[in-house]
Amino acid sequence: MGKQNIDRKDIAKSLFLNGNYTQEEIADKVGTTRQTVSRWIKDGAWEELKASITITPAQILSGLNRQIIEINNNINGREGGKRFATVAEADTLAKLASAIKKIEQDVGIADIVDVGIRFTNWLRPLDLEKAKEFNDLLDAFIKDQMR
Known part of the structure; x- marks a missing residue:
């Protein structure tokens, strides 16, 4: 595989991931077939x-927090003396809180990809070959994390 094909593939990948292009449009932009x-x-x-x-x-996190707000609004809308969570609501609130805690503690794949792309963009003008090598390693790492 020649250097030109690698460059086309890298450009195609970037267009696919960061744009809203069809496969045909990407093929036209990089000079290959769909x-x-x-x-x-x-x-x-x-x-x-x-x-x-x-x-x-x-x-x-925003979606989970909206669900918590919705449950709390439902509870607060009840008449005085009945503004407490039902067993089902309490269970849901506990599960939502647990999910939020887990997400906040874990580094998401999106964060890894974002930092990786920013680092590759920084490295590319300094050392193109190292940037390509890093990009390949980053792809392998991300695939491994998604298993």
């Missing part, structure tokens, strides 16, 4: 990678 782009997407598990970076931990 079938080649499709193979790169499948072989590189780009769909899974895109999914992991599309939803951030902050977005997940």
Whole structure:
């Protein structure tokens, strides 16, 4: 595989992950066929990678917090003397709190990808070969973390 093909694949991957392009549009931009782009997407598990970076931990936390607020608003809307959680509500609140704690403690794949991309962009003008090597290692690391 020549250097030009590697560059096309890297550019295609970036367009796929960071843009809203069709496979045909990506193929046109990098000068290859849609079938080649499709193979790169499948072989590189780009769909899974895109999914992991599309939803951030902050977005997940925001959704969980909205659920807690909704339950609390429901409880607070009850008449005086009955403003307490039902068993089901208490159980749900405990599960939501546990999920929030876990997410806050774990470094998400999206965070790893974000930092990795920023580091690669910083390294690329300094040492292109090391940037490519780092990018390959980062891809392998992310795939391993997704198992």
